[in-house]
Amino acid sequence: MSLSREQLAMRVARELQDGYYVNLGIGIPTLVANYVPAGMNVMLQSENGLLGMGQFPTEAELDADMINAGKQTVTAVKGASIFSSAESFAMIRGGHVDLTVLGAFEVDVMGNIASWMIPGKLIKGMGGAMDLVAGADNIVVTMTHASKHGESKLLPQCSLPLTGAGCIKKVVTDLAYVEIADGKFWLKERAPGISVDEIVAKTAGELVVPEVVPEMEF
């Protein structure tokens, strides 16, 4: 069985470490916040200018001046700080955020990522994604391994306009955990019940498969 959205988030959560500052993108990455291991403290960065994002407010706490980068109303945790957009992207661009998790349309063997623009469809903008991938050293991309039509999203070369060049090293898909190095994908883990053959068949870019591919643990 391919991973559910929640399982994807659970696998990404294993990349967290105590004391990490983490930026989570919109969609599946946001769910990672639900699976922070007990006893571990991480501080969530929201690029509109909040370090220490908390849960959604109650009706009583609701405040129009307190939102996250997805424009959702949120709260701040104890120990949070709030600052300008320039300060926020100084943190991001300056490499101070320990882990960035974001979605993508495609990644390729060179670590390129395409996540913001499909030519011919309406272009809404890149928001902070280009700054996030340019600034972070530790990035995890979450996405489905292949499109609904079965076309691989792990490619020899991205076909869509890039969000960033040569910046992705870790990809968690619904089928596998794959690392990118030396111009190749390296299969590290497979989703429970998924065969190596299926992963190979759905990976268009060069994939290095070790003799033993362990099943993912959550």
Next chain:
Amino acid sequence: MAGFNKLVGSYAEAMAGLEDGMTVIAGGFGLCGIPENLIAEIKRKGSRGLTVVSNNCGVDGFGLGVLLEDRQVAKMISSYVGENALFEQQLLAGELEVELTPQGTLAEKMRAGGAGIPAFFTATGYGTPVGEGKEVREFDGRPYILEESIRGDFAIVKAWKGDRYGNLVYRHTAQNFNPMAATAGKITVVEIEELVEPGELEPSQIHTPGIYVDRMIVGSFEKRIEQRTVRAAN
């Protein structure tokens, strides 16, 4: 004191001098911390052919979205414009130009503009459509693109508390792009929620020193929420 008193008596006075074809930098992120009454004044005034620099373009019927209704905006410089059907229509019809700019680059363009720095190198956008045609230089083996800063004929800003010297404090995440916008206008106009006496704001806690502010007005705000997400109370 008179020379330092930034208060003006009306929104018409606050936006006096705004002409067709000018560049306006606006603070705000989504609908959070937007100078909603100054935007409404630009609509009332009917200035046209404007270049508007703002992270987003409001929504249909609120925020910067209202300036699209009478086609007052010729060009938007933004990082994300996906919340607005009228924007989409005018873009597809070729009536509106958009320059999509990464969010951090946009913030830094405003900051640099206000700080007298004409351009800066950033890794953001290298190897993407954003980097096309821009000068590239390597530092420590990594390529960076040259991005030019932005200044506005006007900057419109929303703050929480201010004194008549124009010293400002922002509230929560309504800060966002406002402090940079405040520095980057030839004429910077601020609307605040609450006027306080000089000395009430702790000098070391002021976000925007009054030197950046030319005009200030006290407004009342709707503060519309874009994505109302709540959890059940325990």
